[in-house]
Amino acid sequence: MSNTARLREFRLPDVGEGLTEAEILKWYVRPGDAVHDGMVVCEVETAKAAVELPIPYDGVVQEIRFAEGDTVDVGTPIIAVDTEPGAAPEPGEPAAGAEAVPADSAAPEGGETPGAAPKREPVLVGYGVAQSSTKRRPRKAQPGAETAVASAAIQAELNGREAAPPAPDVPEARVSATEPGAPASAGAPAAAAPAAPAAGGPVLAKPPVRKLAKDLGVDLAAVVPTGDGGVITRDDVHAAAAPAPAAPARPVPAAEPAARPAPAAEPAATARETRIPIKGVRKATAQAMVASAFTAPHVTEFVTVDVTRTMKLVRELKEDPDLAGLRINPLLIVVKALLLAIRRNPEVNSAWDEDRQEIVRRHYVNLGIAAATPRGLIVPNIKDAHARSLPELATELAGLVATAREGRTTPEAMQNGSVTITNVGVFGIDTGTPILNPGEPAILAFGAIRLQPWVHKGKVKPRHVTTLALSFDHRLVDGELGSKVLADVAAVLERPKRLLTWG
Structure with a gap:
């Protein structure tokens, strides 16, 4: 069976009456997760309500096309699922999850190595591939978190280039849709992923708590829940948003931690306006x-x-x-x-x-x-x-x-x-x-x-x-x-x- 026939795209449905767009509030799955028909994979906010979307396919998530916070038009593919993850690819076709390669580029000129990144082509007939990066709203980061995430992404990219050819490349759009601190590629060491309260499962939090976490730039997947049944509370979000007392990843002079947070807090304290998107x-x-x-x-x-x-x-x-x-x-x-x-x-x-x-x-x-x-x-x-x-x-x-x-x-x-x-x-x-x-x-x-x-x-x-x-x-x-x-x-x-x- 053709690999393209195995890859199914789930399009954002019209969950209301004549709605044209919705904002993705939360993804409950990541690339590589198994899904089944009727399983809730994400939560979106329309002009009328917050709605959880079930997926109509069985298979394994191959790609997430948009990140949390992105506004997507109705009818746009938001996630791709490999419906036959265990099936072997036909001769000359890439494995499920790998980049599609044109037939005339199977034997590249100039003696290119098999592990070189191939040219990206459409994964479905009539549809273009996702861009190398998705536009997303900038998030507030904790002091030092931006540097740590950037360093982890660079290291993961280097690891991916040095990995053996059999390891499939992960599209960059998939990486951008993962939570901050998640591995940048499938070839990154498992130890690089942060511990989550419920691995592979949905994060339990009420919409007001999700909004609070979004405003504070807190990753709910990394918050330790204290509520009944593993529900994340407002106190949990505030605790996660507070400056972490943990030691930084590199040695820092004793006077540096006290000097750095002050400039970061200065703009928020002296800000005269806050602009909120109307949506x-x-x-x-x-x-x-x-x-x-x-x-x-x-x-x-x-x-x-x-x-x-x-x-x-x-x-x-x-x-x-x-x-x-x-x-x-x-x-x-x-x-x-x-x-x-x-x-x-x-x-x-x-x-x-x-x-x-x-x-x-x-x-x-x-x-x-x-x-x-x-x-x-x-x-x-x-x-x-x-x-x-x-x-x-x-x-x-x-x-x-x-x-x-x-x-x-x-x-x-x-x-x-x-x-x-x-x-x-x-x-x-x-x-x-x-x-x-x-x-x-x-x-x-x-x-x-x-x-x-x-x-x-x-x-x-x-x-x-x-x-x-x-x-x-x-x-x-x-x-x-x-x-x-x-x-x-x-x-x-x-x-x-x-x-x-x-x-």
Whole structure:
């Protein structure tokens, strides 16, 4: 079988809806690792979420085309796998993993030795080989680490040139995708590789911890985990980022270590600006908000309501044995109130189809909950929330928030939203004028609940009060309909027994 037929390229798929690019956050495999169908090989960040990618082949990794931190277009090959690593190459063909050599260069002129580096040719018909180096974002290095890595790379390159001809050459793009401190070629001594917490296995760390390590220039593969189940914690990353007390690789005068770190820390201490690339979730959010603000005519209405009875109901539900273990809070009652208001005013649950010049009336409610995460603001939604019971909504809310904070929200969870709730009250904010999510007719802002003087039954008493704000698309929702929806939500929160009488 032809060697090129054995080499399969895995292309970056469109893991969302119409996404065009993604950033490679983490590789879980390296060249030479065995993989199998369905095995997760890397994690990428799209404009909507962080997603782990499984590979559809069995075999051995031959080449990693892009390094961590690179942004790759959808459809671009990112990894090559030899699907028959044990098969012998046909006569005249290079072994799997070796550079492809043209037929007319099999007997080079001038008496070149068989071990000389051959001219690189495409490894698949119709595709060019990877460049000798990949563009990647520069990383912050620990004091002395850059010199040590450069010295190791030079030594490995020298070793590779002196190695025996049977040892296959490793493409330079493969080397650039390995972790700092990894061997520069297959011929480098095994002792040169740093000890990893889990050799050949994925590094266990949550997305916020991965981002912290990325910002500090820390290689997670070299961090010793202390968390439960071998999970790397923030403290582990900070400990790895601290100046290492270990002795340098070469003798250094006693006064030199104290003198060198000071200039390295000087630029960071006196820096007046930090520039952060606009990409991923923040880029998508910015584009969506601009499109929404200048496409849908926004109208926002406000109402202040006494929610003392709702707070009493929340306390009672927390003590209910049937709801033990569930997270019961005022937001849960707001969710039920909005769903009831939509049921009483179904015209609000619509969408504007500009291409077909139609109004789409939805008969379901996918309720979005705005969630702040380290990667930016995302809005996953509870599918068919209108058909959920109170315990089911509590379970869905808890799972939705936990998944979002861990950075594991899938693109599917953020698609086809109907209406959204943004709980700005958790930040101590009274209210705001929220911007619609594209394609949705309304968004409700739930403000902070405060104990304030309030006229109750003709007397001024301290009562729990909050302010609600409803923004809506004035093409779909006129002032009367928007006012009815907001008034119904307020009425339920003021007297939550209406959940029964109106339901």
